Amino acid sequence: MPDLHRPGPITVETNQWLGRAAALIEATFGRSAEVITFKVAADNLDSALRDVNAQTIAATVHRALAKAELAAPAASQGAFIAVGESFSALAAVSKVLATARQNVLVVDPYADAKALTDFAVLAPEGVMVRVLSDADTVKPSLKPAAESWVKQYTGARPLEVRLATARSLHDRLIVVDDAQAWTLTQSLKDFAARSPATIVKVDAETARLKIGAYAVIWQSAAPL
Secondary structure: OOOOOOOOOHHHHHHHHHHHHHHHHHHHHHHHHHHHHHHHHOOOOOOOOOHHHHHHHHHHHHHHHHHHHHHOOOOOOOOEOOOOHHHHHHHHHHHOOOOOOEEEEEEOOOOOOHHHHHHHOOOOOOEEEEEEEEEEOOOOOHHHHHHHHHHOOOOOOOOEEEOOOOOOOOOOOEEEEEEEEEEEEEOOOHHHOOOOOEEEEEEEHHHHHHHHHHHHHHHEEEOO
């Protein structure tokens, strides 16, 4: 995205980008208010309301990207979630977890109750859910949430939570069936809450290395 806020005449490159952005928005939203709003902002970008129109353009493009990415199969895409779009965050993670058939590993150094109540619960029934957090940074709400989970679901939704050695975790990661991995740019407790977030599928070779490394960490981690 060019710097739409920069004062001065609209350049050829910016006009070309606006044309591509308009095509994306029309393909995503069809004939809707989103398209009209974008066109009005783009046509009036070089005006006294430049900052307002630039923000409108950026926000509309981000919504179009998020919608397009969420519509793609989880196995072939990542997802961009604009700030504050909690439902989009749930939908993005849900698409990943829904592919699980045997087990899910959630790696989050700052895991709290939301890792279970908002996200892990999206895994299919019968799938083993494992949560790996950091002994130094795990949030106090995770333990009672895990206890309530086990009490409610018993064997229908098996769960195990472990804590790695203090300050040994750096990734935010979701591993599905010990075969595929996705990285998250933020911890689940704050996912897209204060800034945009991204979930990205890891390439096969990197996933193999990460899955192997976290399998070792899991084995040596202490039960919560």
